[in-house]
Amino acid sequence: MKYFLLILAVVFVQTSLMQAVFRPGFMAPDLLLVTLLARAYLMGKDTILWALFGGFLLDIMTDSLGHGIALETLSTYLFILMVERFLFKTWLAFILSAGASALAKKILGLIMMRFKYSFDISLFKLFYFWLIEILVFSVIYFLYLRKKE
DSSP: OHHHHHHOOOOOOOOHHHHHHHSSGGGGGGHHHHHHHHHHHHGGGGGGHHHHHHHHOOOHOOOOOTTHHHHHHHHHHHHHHHHHHSSOOOHHHHHHHHHHHHHHHHHHHHHHHHSSSSOOOOOOHHHHHHHHHHHHHHHHHHIIHHHHH
């Protein structure tokens, strides 16, 4: 129940506050993905169901039906596959896997949004927002995940 409420709060913040601060909104740090990857690092494949639920909520609160479910689930599954390939659970395994998963989600999201809307975004901006997400992943690991391992 506690994780259900956390997902609801994260989706609400991501669809309201983060959309207002960052333009275009889908380039904002993905708080739902950060939450899902932290859970996947600790719990494993059970997080896929939470990714489906979180993506569904994200789709309901925005106008992109199917976009959230597909990207959240794919990114979480990609992260789980990468973490399972590392021999040890370390900060480097988490950051590399989370960074690759977030980059794949950003690129796929950009491709999907370019088909839906007409806009231009520079690769520098994409890289800059990706680095912000890596910083968020690092903070989450060192403040929370390291204590839970």
